[in-house]
Amino acid sequence: MARPITLFTGQWADLPLQELAKKTSEWGFDGLELACWGDHFEVDKALESDTYIKEKQDLMAKYGLKYWAISTHLVGQCVCDNIDERHKGILPERLWGDGDPEGVRQRCAEEVANTARAAAAFGVNIVNGFTGSSVWHQLYSFPPNDFSVIEAGYKDFAERWNPIMDVFDEVGVKFGLEVHPTEIAYDFVTTEKALAAIGRREAFGINFDPSHFAHQFLDSAAYIEEFSDRIYHVHIKDSIKRVHDGRRSILGSHLNFGDGRRGWDFVSPGHGDVDFEEMFRALNRIGYTGPLSIEWEDSGMDRDWGGPDALNFVRNTDFAPSSVSFDAAFASDD
């Protein structure tokens, strides 16, 4: 049998979980990867309430939905970032507080640690999310970078995340960084660098999402084989490059997603440049048997059309690896 298919609920957090669970169950999903925002999975309530987790578990069971991971992208982002007004928009008030950058970062670090505790209580051993980065904005080296500052950025990442990973280790949960521009790791080189910074400790791995690779011209299958021992979870999301006419920049032109003048955009799985066939073959080769979690995002498509379309696409494309050798069939039988 092929892998289970879940929906990552992050882009549907405007819907109450109950409503979303009903909908996705009817569509035929095998489970959900709950986002830690909206009412989908609230870390503070999970740790404080005696009944919260049981209620979530019952809700999932009611709709026949399973779960393998929860996700903390928004809070994780604030652990290493240079904090500005944009972060206020993605945090609850209790974490933003007075908005003092270092205070925000520390409260968010504590929250990510708590997320692992809540995950363990909920019954999953993967928390996916972002890390943020103190040096992302120095992407294009002009004015010329002092590259020791870049090095310091990776050190800062390790110093902030090692204590968090200690808590993950305590509760038996792993972190899956969604490798992504704006994070401490977003490609081959920076993944290598981030893993080295944190000593390749086992708790820190990758939530692989190919949509962030296609527009960087990166080969998802090659990445999976290169970092095979750190692929802890997989997102199914797609992106498309639109640079063929020479008028749209691959950098995005400071335009919002969905604007036709951008040189790349996110699209529903199977509608973009990701080579899912080769990616699934690579996942088969490394023996990944976890969920394929659809992170559905396409500014040009109705999401109620797109959700089932994406599910159908993955069901028809993901296949189980071979268990027999062909040569056997050629052998003479005398």
Add this chain to the structure above:
Amino acid sequence: MARPITLFTGQWADLPLQELAKKTSEWGFDGLELACWGDHFEVDKALESDTYIKEKQDLMAKYGLKYWAISTHLVGQCVCDNIDERHKGILPERLWGDGDPEGVRQRCAEEVANTARAAAAFGVNIVNGFTGSSVWHQLYSFPPNDFSVIEAGYKDFAERWNPIMDVFDEVGVKFGLEVHPTEIAYDFVTTEKALAAIGRREAFGINFDPSHFAHQFLDSAAYIEEFSDRIYHVHIKDSIKRVHDGRRSILGSHLNFGDGRRGWDFVSPGHGDVDFEEMFRALNRIGYTGPLSIEWEDSGMDRDWGGPDALNFVRNTDFAPSSVSFDAAFASDD
């Protein structure tokens, strides 16, 4: 006759101008585009000294070198930027001062205005340079941008540069922004936006450099035709994309130029992805007759090998447009 070829001296500012002038004269350049750093063209001295400008002019004349423009990339960068330690590295002490960001920005704005005054005194009517940008770092919209902040960035640009342009108008000099990532304009969309912000006033135009377009997958010839009335000066520089193996990100991996793991890099003209043939045809179509100024930068090549190689490449590639109609030759002569 084809266009004159100059060398932009910015990447050779470690050499005294006298030495560089001798060298480039021997190589056969037609002139120099002096950088306003090193000892090549010092704005403060030019405006304060009675003899400075005459001495520079004499030096140029001695080596048979002409000039059409001077350049203030480093100071210009600081007019709109969010100032950090990197800016200290590219500014003289008198402009950096105590490093208070707004103070730096204002001193640099005044210096760019003075550069126009010095240019006029020197005898050129083009000053090339950068503008900086207060919103560049919000390139990838995560955390999600508040796009009104982007709009405010363009307004800030206009407010800071309009007074500078007033001085340019007074002294009859034009500014050529080198459209470039990290600047207020770096592609079609943002050029349109920046020109609109500043009211398309005539003083503010473009120093076109194709090396910043090739790695964005932008068509240099199309850009030249689109903004034909604002192409005030042209740099000849090249860049190459190295993303074919799926392991190198087009975003550059926070690596320094010259590192083989980058997905793109600057290279000597003719050694990269710029289609100079189509670019020169476009320049012919819009009637550009100014200099082609080689901005030589290639971290993998000896510059004394590269300088003459670049000059030779441009001499052999730039051609004059047609002055006759072919149909005439077919006409019967009776």
Add this chain to the structure above:
Amino acid sequence: MARPITLFTGQWADLPLQELAKKTSEWGFDGLELACWGDHFEVDKALESDTYIKEKQDLMAKYGLKYWAISTHLVGQCVCDNIDERHKGILPERLWGDGDPEGVRQRCAEEVANTARAAAAFGVNIVNGFTGSSVWHQLYSFPPNDFSVIEAGYKDFAERWNPIMDVFDEVGVKFGLEVHPTEIAYDFVTTEKALAAIGRREAFGINFDPSHFAHQFLDSAAYIEEFSDRIYHVHIKDSIKRVHDGRRSILGSHLNFGDGRRGWDFVSPGHGDVDFEEMFRALNRIGYTGPLSIEWEDSGMDRDWGGPDALNFVRNTDFAPSSVSFDAAFASDD
């Protein structure tokens, strides 16, 4: 909901409408775009008979088929063309008459005007068709064109079509030119020119058909955005280029469609080079909500296999645009 799907009946005019309506209804089409040839929609009878239109309407209703447009490609073609024997083959005797070119052109112009009158009576406000062109044959400028003759061709088009458009205006119907080689407009440049010639009057718009763009190497999505206010109707048809082996000319070699030695050919939708995904996204962006009308033509495929295949392809590919903003889902809920 996505857009309705109709079948253009032009290539099935050998079948009585009754038979075709039954067949397409069973296949699941939403409606038909009736061709004004065969017995599908006869303009003369529609205007002369008291019952003809009602009978057609009843027939459509009987099979649950709707209609948004009718089409007059063959007659329209003869309005501007240099008339030769080929036109005799596509006209009824009453319009061909003695075959005198100017007479044919004038009778056809009158017929197109009548078609608008009949359309209004039938209950549709779009008539699609061709215009013909007096200068198409000067496509390759040898012997060298006198380009004032080309200009005169556009003037001739405007003079012949403006009176027709007056009738369209009177009866509240719009004309959709199927932009197409052999017509007054067949690409970006000539569309711009034709619209200018006729003063961009609102009655004259475009029936967009991507199959005529793919083999010209034109970008259908870009065209739709460029002429967004004139996209009145859309055909779904595909074409394929077969020039990879260097032995087949993109010009077609004076061979009939379906000959394997041609450099391009029409194929069933989804079997060729048209990028329908990008085209549908562009239609979503401009807000087109009219029918997608399959003009089925593939000389290498059985049409009874192809019709349902095409319908299925469009149903699975056309999607509704997004109605929500993703950022909303990321917002903190405190």
Add this chain to the structure above:
Amino acid sequence: MARPITLFTGQWADLPLQELAKKTSEWGFDGLELACWGDHFEVDKALESDTYIKEKQDLMAKYGLKYWAISTHLVGQCVCDNIDERHKGILPERLWGDGDPEGVRQRCAEEVANTARAAAAFGVNIVNGFTGSSVWHQLYSFPPNDFSVIEAGYKDFAERWNPIMDVFDEVGVKFGLEVHPTEIAYDFVTTEKALAAIGRREAFGINFDPSHFAHQFLDSAAYIEEFSDRIYHVHIKDSIKRVHDGRRSILGSHLNFGDGRRGWDFVSPGHGDVDFEEMFRALNRIGYTGPLSIEWEDSGMDRDWGGPDALNFVRNTDFAPSSVSFDAAFASDD
């Protein structure tokens, strides 16, 4: 109606035919192309036993499966090859005997002739298979080939296969060589050469399999049209090239199929580089109405997932050719 779809049983010979017949019948295949190894079709028993053939026919009938061909790839391979230990692995003991190369070759030649006799008795008129080649190993001419030796290899082929073809002629059966690297013919040039060597006698034709063409960069549709009178049978199999990263050789690196470091590999139909659309159009053009026989081989996919996936792919892709002319529909009806 489109063509019947069979499964070639060669890669499933580890399963008893009864079990395979049941399975493929349930999947919906139209028939089987029985391999002459395993218990699928045993030539010696077919000729010796009074009941063997009847039992096979009954088994097929029981599951509603038809048959158009049987296949003798393994034995055929040994007719011309330089025999080594690998051949022992693919032959029954009665044919390998003492392993003396010439003895093996002669016994296998006799067996292929007997296969034609058995095929006739079974009720099919096509036997597919390999020929082997005495010169294949001289593929890369270093040390430099004496090309008269290559010529001698084609002569040897003709001398060994002409007597076999005589038997085929006697019993009214044709041979379909699966054109394939390691065989006497594997591309356009060598097919031409092999057909010439054997005098283009009608008994000797081609079992066309596009998977051996895609990784050689050969055009399957062009081949079908070039050798249209010798296309006796068709295999549906796919292969993929994986050379885009510049690290995997198109020659295969002496690695087994399924190894991710190979530059090409076999994959399930529709998952690779074969252009089946163009191939089916070519088959339509030459009037091929025989079976499309899926030879399923994909080292990275579970075959019980792949078999129905392949069947479904071919059912949806193979289409019947057109039987009407489009121009007819345009004709005026007066």
Add this chain to the structure above:
Amino acid sequence: MARPITLFTGQWADLPLQELAKKTSEWGFDGLELACWGDHFEVDKALESDTYIKEKQDLMAKYGLKYWAISTHLVGQCVCDNIDERHKGILPERLWGDGDPEGVRQRCAEEVANTARAAAAFGVNIVNGFTGSSVWHQLYSFPPNDFSVIEAGYKDFAERWNPIMDVFDEVGVKFGLEVHPTEIAYDFVTTEKALAAIGRREAFGINFDPSHFAHQFLDSAAYIEEFSDRIYHVHIKDSIKRVHDGRRSILGSHLNFGDGRRGWDFVSPGHGDVDFEEMFRALNRIGYTGPLSIEWEDSGMDRDWGGPDALNFVRNTDFAPSSVSFDAAFASDD
């Protein structure tokens, strides 16, 4: 030694031959291919005057220029064409006369025959030119072609050119049709058809010009090998496709050459899409040792810059074929 390089004088006919001869001699050309228009080579004077030919020969000798062919493109065009006002522009008055189409065609046919006579007297045995075509304008089959009319067009060609070829045979001169859109042959298919129509008589061959092939996506080297026995003369000219942005039609948009909005254009040799390396290798393989005649045409380049650039390009690119076998060098010498 490599092949001699001549300049075709057709596009320079506004210059007196004396001036052009001086110029091209100084540039280093080996010879000229004289056009039969302007004062370069006047057929009527050549046949009527006792001294005309001798004067031309002396002029050529004076500048050290050789000659292998003369060319009659303009007159040849009028032999088969449907005559319109454009033809008046390319003919002398004595051939245009009253402009009655059939009269023009017959006078031009007689003139081409006379051109052979004049060529023989001048001392060359090749006359290059066009044929025209009565069916070119039916290129895109809409209204649907009656393909018997196309057949009749080839018959018309043969009937008009066979008598001309009889004269060529009499005087020992061959005709080289410049295969070209607007002519009876412009690609593989139509060359085959035209040669068949005229019975493949030896007098009628090809002046091969790759610039007419590149924009049709045709392979020049393959064409040369396919029609190797009819390649009588070779033009060196280039063309470029500019369709990458999806906004420019490969059909040319009824725009004049040199307009940037065209999808293809003629350019100076080496500046376009022609693969001269492969073309020269093909010429080497078929043993062509005649001149490479530069037909210089580039609406965007000054011709006095382009002429020497083209000559230099061909000198550096055309190479002599090998005369030794490499294997010889490997042989042991004992």
Add this chain to the structure above:
Amino acid sequence: MARPITLFTGQWADLPLQELAKKTSEWGFDGLELACWGDHFEVDKALESDTYIKEKQDLMAKYGLKYWAISTHLVGQCVCDNIDERHKGILPERLWGDGDPEGVRQRCAEEVANTARAAAAFGVNIVNGFTGSSVWHQLYSFPPNDFSVIEAGYKDFAERWNPIMDVFDEVGVKFGLEVHPTEIAYDFVTTEKALAAIGRREAFGINFDPSHFAHQFLDSAAYIEEFSDRIYHVHIKDSIKRVHDGRRSILGSHLNFGDGRRGWDFVSPGHGDVDFEEMFRALNRIGYTGPLSIEWEDSGMDRDWGGPDALNFVRNTDFAPSSVSFDAAFASDD
């Protein structure tokens, strides 16, 4: 300064060395890489004669030619190969002897060891050559390979070459295997495997030749960086793929080099698919300062045209790496 350029004399062994030295000296080569066949460098004489080496040295000095390596491709090939008649053609009689395969292999092994001794005496510390391979012929695994046989082939290689390498170590000479199809290593995978088999001993390295990589779709620059510590010598040779028309196999069709129907061929440097720019940048990165040795082979070009053309190409393309940092030039000078 850039690297010295030598000519590998292997393909010119039909010329006496004296004649070749004179010719290449006049062309401007810096030196020669002498082949150990013809009279260029005879190992037996070098070791037996008291004067032979001195005479060669004097001859080289007379023509101002230097040397860095000698080459033993033909003899090296016979160390591991399965010996057949083709090997007789490339060996001197004293090594072929009675042609018994094992005897030939052992005599050739001894000869390669002697070649190191002669090289040391001559004054070079690199011997380039081939190794042969006992398993090359099992390239395409059909009949299915027993892959333990492949492993045994690498073991055989190590057993035969380790004793040879012992002699190389004794005399301070290194071996450069020209990685090449037909050898024990021909791509990334097999190089890795061969180096592992021989324990990555320092004496055994690589003579890198990109012409064997281009037709395998391998990235020469990536290979150089991957095996940077084993690049001992570099050949400059080119190859071209001709598979675009779908009719020519990448496998070569058992045709001799130079046949236009082959899917790839060797061509003069700069005339093929090798990306020399990227290759030279990679050589700069790894710090290779040895010779670039042109191995000239192009069956379609006169070698006396090609030799100087190749030299000129390399002189203009090979460049020295940068020795300064660009950032320095931007630094403020206060």
